[in-house]
Amino acid sequence: MIREAMAECLDRHHSRTAVAGAEALSYEELGSRIHAAAGLFRDAQHVGFCLGNRPEYVILYFATLFAGRLPLLLDANFNTGEIEAIRSDCGLDALVMERSKAEALDIPDRGEPVPFGDAVVLPLARVEPRFSPRPDTEVCRFTSGTTGRPKCLEFSGHAVVSAARNWVLGTGMAPEDRTLCLAALSNGLAFNTSLLSTFVAGGELHFLKGAPLTRPVARRIEESGITRLVAFPTLYRNFVAPGGPERSAMAGLKHAISAGAPLWPDVREEFRSKYGLDISDYYGIAETGPVTFERDAGYHAGLGQPLPGAEIRIAEDDGEAGEVLVRTASMASGYLNHPGLFEGRVDAQGFYHSGDRGRLIDGRLHLVGRTQDHINVAGRKIDPTEVVAVVLALDGVADAVAFPDEDLNREALVHLVVVASNGGVTKASVAEACRSRLAPWKVPGRISFVQEIPRTGIGKPRIAVLREQLTTKGSVE
Amino acid sequence: MNDDQNAMKKRVQRLVFIAAGGKINEEELGRWDVDLRTIGLDSLGYLNLLEGLERTFGVAIDLDHEEDHSFLHTIDNIVRYLVVQRGAAA
Numbered sequence: 001m002i003r004e005a006m007a008e009c010l011d012r013h014h015s016r017t018a019v020a021g022a023e024a025l026s027y028e029e030l031g032s033r034i035h036a037a038a039g040l041f042r043d044a045q046h047v048g049f050c051l052g053n054r055p056e057y058v059i060l061y062f063a064t065l066f067a068g069r070l071p072l073l074l075d076a077n078f079n080t081g082e083i084e085a086i087r088s089d090c091g092l093d094a095l096v097m098e099r100s101k102a103e104a105l106d107i108p109d110r111g112e113p114v115p116f117g118d119a120v121v122l123p124l125a126r127v128e129p130r131f132s133p134r135p136d137t138e139v140c141r142f143t144s145g146t147t148g149r150p151k152c153l154e155f156s157g158h159a160v161v162s163a164a165r166n167w168v169l170g171t172g173m174a175p176e177d178r179t180l181c182l183a184a185l186s187n188g189l190a191f192n193t194s195l196l197s198t199f200v201a202g203g204e205l206h207f208l209k210g211a212p213l214t215r216p217v218a219r220r221i222e223e224s225g226i227t228r229l230v231a232f233p234t235l236y237r238n239f240v241a242p243g244g245p246e247r248s249a250m251a252g253l254k255h256a257i258s259a260g261a262p263l264w265p266d267v268r269e270e271f272r273s274k275y276g277l278d279i280s281d282y283y284g285i286a287e288t289g290p291v292t293f294e295r296d297a298g299y300h301a302g303l304g305q306p307l308p309g310a311e312i313r314i315a316e317d318d319g320e321a322g323e324v325l326v327r328t329a330s331m332a333s334g335y336l337n338h339p340g341l342f343e344g345r346v347d348a349q350g351f352y353h354s355g356d357r358g359r360l361i362d363g364r365l366h367l368v369g370r371t372q373d374h375i376n377v378a379g380r381k382i383d384p385t386e387v388v389a390v391v392l393a394l395d396g397v398a399d400a401v402a403f404p405d406e407d408l409n410r411e412a413l414v415h416l417v418v419v420a421s422n423g424g425v426t427k428a429s430v431a432e433a434c435r436s437r438l439a440p441w442k443v444p445g446r447i448s449f450v451q452e453i454p455r456t457g458i459g460k461p462r463i464a465v466l467r468e469q470l471t472t473k474g475s476v477e
Numbered sequence: 478m479n480d481d482q483n484a485m486k487k488r489v490q491r492l493v494f495i496a497a498g499g500k501i502n503e504e505e506l507g508r509w510d511v512d513l514r515t516i517g518l519d520s521l522g523y524l525n526l527l528e529g530l531e532r533t534f535g536v537a538i539d540l541d542h543e544e545d546h547s548f549l550h551t552i553d554n555i556v557r558y559l560v561v562q563r564g565a566a567a
Contacts, residue, residue: 077520210540213527234521243532378521407498411521427502431517440519445500 001157091129163330218245260379289330413445
């Protein structure tokens with residue numbers, strides 16, 4: 001279904017520019033490249049994408065679909081262990097990645113990499129996967145799982161196409177729009193707001209090579225006439241910091257979209273004041289796709305209204321705020337490698353239990369917290385029990401707890417508090433153990449030591465008391 | 478290494494501390510040859526550091542032509558890079 005939708009876009013907008021990176025490709029040229037590249041996947045059923053944003057990503061992603069194969073969009077920062085886990089669970093017959101990363105990848109039964117622009121297609125020997133995708137699955141994306149095993153979300157073609165069409169409809173995306181996408185295409189934000197949706201609208205999709213620093217981003221916005229910026233809170237904060245780009249550089253920008261982590265209210269306010277533009281604080285969930293968008297430029301509170309195809313209910317729990325329940329036309333079908341897990345979070349009416357707490361005010365979603373214990377670090381949800389389990393396995397650790405905290409830049413981090421039973425355990429040894437056994441984003445950003453972790457009668461850690469204790473007494477070394 | 482470069486190291490050290498949001502302690506940052514990624518500078522921290530280097534030292538750090546970014550992985554290497562960049566700009 002994605003193939004048919006994309007074919008229609010290529011046909012309808014053939015002479016317009018579709019993708020702009022190091023070079024620009026018209027829809028017609030993009031179509032030719034896609035068809036030519038489809039042959040690369042003749043012998044691969046499941047193709048893993050482990051690549052940063054660039055035109056080659058777009059070409060090879062659609063080439064996979066046009067070849068009738070299944071693309072699995074991995075986080076480009078997944079390590080070898082995580083790639084191997086996906087290969088074992090879901091099957092990977094080829095990997096699309098940067099040339100240098102392919103050379104360094106220590107993975108058995110690999111073939112000769114086939115160059116494609118500045119990427120390569122790396123064939124892998126077939127390993128019979130533990131799980132088979134549903135018949136209508138056309139794309140898989142991943143959420144960070146526990147114990148180094150990313151969870152594989154399956155999406156039907158209908159879900160992916162619905163997400164794109166509803167985003168175009170709900171946000172007023174038009175053929176004149178030029179989207180600069182700085183969030184990774186493997187992430188739900190970029191995937192749903194940029195990849196297929198840009199082409200459905202007949203617009204242009206732009207990528208930036210190199211690090212997303214404000215100077216080259218502003219230059220690109222100005223020089224290429226970018227109208228939509230898809231980015232993350234840290235970038236917006238850097239824009240409003242002293243020395244950030246001038247207002248004139250951003251004059252053509254019509255939509256600034258932020259997601260992945262909550263946007264700081266003062267940054268939103270300063271951005272509006274400096275550039276005369278509101279940042280749309282989009283709300284989406286990996287499992288459901290896009291949920292909200294603020295269409296009213298004069299409305300400055302909350303996360304916007306439900307997009308077409310999206311419904312929100314609040315499960316009443318205290319009369320004011322409750323768990324946010326979401327039903328969309330772009331829902332995942334399930335977790336390929338965790339059967340039953342997704343289904344357990346969807347109620348009889350088809351609403352997904354998000355784990356976020358919030359309320360609806362004037363039809364806008366306002367979040368107030370989480371009902372679950374996961375820690376959201378830069379858009380990646382971390383199960384604190386996984387971090388604690390690593391530390392409790394160390395000799396000399398009597399107890400530990402992990403909870404969300406902030407660094408001095410107000411970025412979310414995992415705060416790990418440890419009770420040592422002997423003097424052999426230090427911050428350095430705990431940090432080293434975490435770095436060697438956890439994905440980089442799960443490693444605690446702060447480690448503290450206490451004599452005892454305050455707990456309730458049933459053994460649940462009293463985080464508020466612990467925070468207070470650390471504030472007043474500090475960490476004991 | 479001359480006094481000017483030692484002063485630069487201290488400024489870079491401070492920028493790393495700020496960029497990391499205080500997650501890296503000063504003691505670890507005292508080892509100027511240590512790989513910053515191994516002591517906790519994550520991808521957002523790197524982004525903040527690059528912004529800080531550009532604004533503090535007035536250089537443009539274009540990574541789009543460089544496949545290998547190891548020249549920015551230690552304080553020693555960053556200072557060497559800055560010296561070359563500022564020399565080229567002078």
